Amino acid sequence: MSPGIGMPEMLVVLVLALVVVGPQQLPVLMRRVGRMVAQARSMAKEFQASFDEIGRQTELNELRKEIEALKQANPIEEIRGEIDQVALEAQNDEIRKLKMAKADPFPPAHPRKPMTKPVSKPASKPQIAPEDEE
Template sequence: MIPQIGFSEMLLLGILALVVVGPKDLPLMMRKFGRFTGKLRMMAFEFRQSFDELGRQAELDELRKEVEALKKESGIEDMQKEFNATEADIAKDAGEAVNAMKADFEKTKTAAQVSSDVEPKEPSPKKLGDETSS
């Protein structure tokens, strides 16, 4: 932790700088001190940014590796191939079922035509007097 500098310490440092440096060179020294402090802050900021960037890059590399591992483990391509094969089998079975139904329909249709060609005999009308009582 950085120790805190209060108003009295700042006043003491100012008076000491005035005595040591002198009133003529004090503004020049303060300007140089301010520039030096600004450069230190900029260097610290850039240093912090570079560490943050390295951390983000490491996380991204790790995430990329995890995604690639998941792609390999999940077997999406294998599942897609299996799905396509199953779909083809279903289409094939459905086509065979439709063809079988068409064949059955054709058989039924021809059987109906054959039976309609043979005309059924009409039942003879009953006479009123022919009825027998049981």
């Protein structure tokens, strides 16, 4: 049964209807009440169905917008642009290296730092090798 209305409450309502309307009009009244309840349920179902349809339309519109955004984004073109940019940077680096190699074909392996003071005296006397006498 309906929430809040149990079997004892329904019996009280039926007894009151029988007393107020009478036994001959009670079946006609119950048919009318049944039809009105059926109409109310039908209207409630239509109302709920229309809300469901509005919800579906809203979801479809959101999905359409997302699809359009994905079509506009075109990730392949974005990736291709990034690859082209990286390739261009690598090419520029190679050109720079080739120019540097052309300017100085034999660069020193370890560049020397200039001395801060000139050396005035040798650190030690040069040793002369003894000559062999024959």
